[in-house]
Structure formats: structure tokens, C-alpha cells
Amino acid sequence: MKDKSKFIWLYSVIMFTAAILLILISSLSQSRLSPSEAMAKESEQQAFNQTIQNRVTDLVSENEKLRNEIKNFSQKIEQLEQNSESIKNEIKEKNLANEANEYLIQAEMLFNLGKSKESFEMLKNVNSFALSENGKQLYDWLREKLAAKGLKLE
Numbered sequence: 001m002k003d004k005s006k007f008i009w010l011y012s013v014i015m016f017t018a019a020i021l022l023i024l025i026s027s028l029s030q031s032r033l034s035p036s037e038a039m040a041k042e043s044e045q046q047a048f049n050q051t052i053q054n055r056v057t058d059l060v061s062e063n064e065k066l067r068n069e070i071k072n073f074s075q076k077i078e079q080l081e082q083n084s085e086s087i088k089n090e091i092k093e094k095n096l097a098n099e100a101n102e103y104l105i106q107a108e109m110l111f112n113l114g115k116s117k118e119s120f121e122m123l124k125n126v127n128s129f130a131l132s133e134n135g136k137q138l139y140d141w142l143r144e145k146l147a148a149k150g151l152k153l154e
Contacts, residue, residue: 096130106134108142120151 002085103125110119123146128139 031153060154093130096127097135100127100130101132101135104131104142108138111142111145114149116146116149120146 013030027122046083107119107122107126110116110122123142126139128136133138
């Protein structure tokens with residue numbers, strides 16, 4: 001039995017040694033291949049990183065371009081809103097002037113028809129500040145004529 005036991009021990013040591021040798025040989029051959037593979041992977045990784053860096057740079061420049069466009073459009077919108085406000089104000093002024101002219105024309109027409117009292121009432125509705133120069137002259141003329149008939153505006 002001692003011989004068998006020695007044989008098993010000897011066999012185990014030889015197998016263990018063979019296994020360690022195979023692991024070492026595998027490790028050495030792997031390390032020989034590894035630098036070239038590592039270089040290939042490294043260059044591949046660098047190329048990938050460069051591609052990502054280029055794309056990020058492109059995205060940053062595109063983002064900056066879009067921000068500038070947004071800024072320009074915001075300025076245009078602000079300018080258009082200001083123009084819109086001024087146009088609205090002009091329309092209000094024109095409407096007031098038109099309304100004043102309508103009342104003035106009706107007042108003159110009533111005066112010409114001999115309806116002084118109605119003409120006086122209509123002339124009260126006229127906003128003299130909204131009239132043009134010719135309209136103001138007509139307004140003053142009509143006011144004087146009505147005043148001569150005893151109908152005075154304050």
C-alpha cells in the first residue's frame with residue numbers, strides 16, 4: 001500500500017507540475033500576443049475616441065449656431081412686436097381722426113340744412129385734437145358760425 005500511495009503522490013506531483021507548466025506556457029504565449037493585440041485595441045480605442053471628440057465638437061458648434069439663430073429670431077420678434085404696437089397706435093389715431101371727421105361732416109351738413117341746434121350737438125362730439133389742419137379750420141369756422149347764432153362750445 002505504501003507503494004501505491006507513493007505512486008499516487010508521485011503521479012499527483014507530476015500532473016500538478018505539468019499543469020503549472022502548461023499554465024506558464026499559455027501565459028507566456030498570451031503575453032507575446034498581447035502587445036500587438038493591445039496596440040490594435042489601443043489604436044482602435046483612440047480612433048473611436050477621436051470620432052466621439054469630433055462629433056462632440058460638431059454638436060457644440062451646431063448648438064452655438066442654433067443659439068445665435070434663436071437670439072437673432074428673438075430680436076426680430078421683439079422688433080416686429082414694437083412695429084406692431086406702433087401700427088396699432090397709428091390705427092387708433094386714424095380711427096379717432098376718422099370718427100372726428102365724420103362728426104364734423106355731419107355737423108356741417110346739419111348746419112347747411114339750417115339745423116343749427118342739431119349741428120351744435122353733433123359738433124360737441126368732435127375731438128378737435130384728432131383733426132387735420134383743414135379739419136381744424138372747418139371746425140373753427142363752424143364753431144364761430146354757431147356762436148354767432150348763440151350756441152357756444154366751452
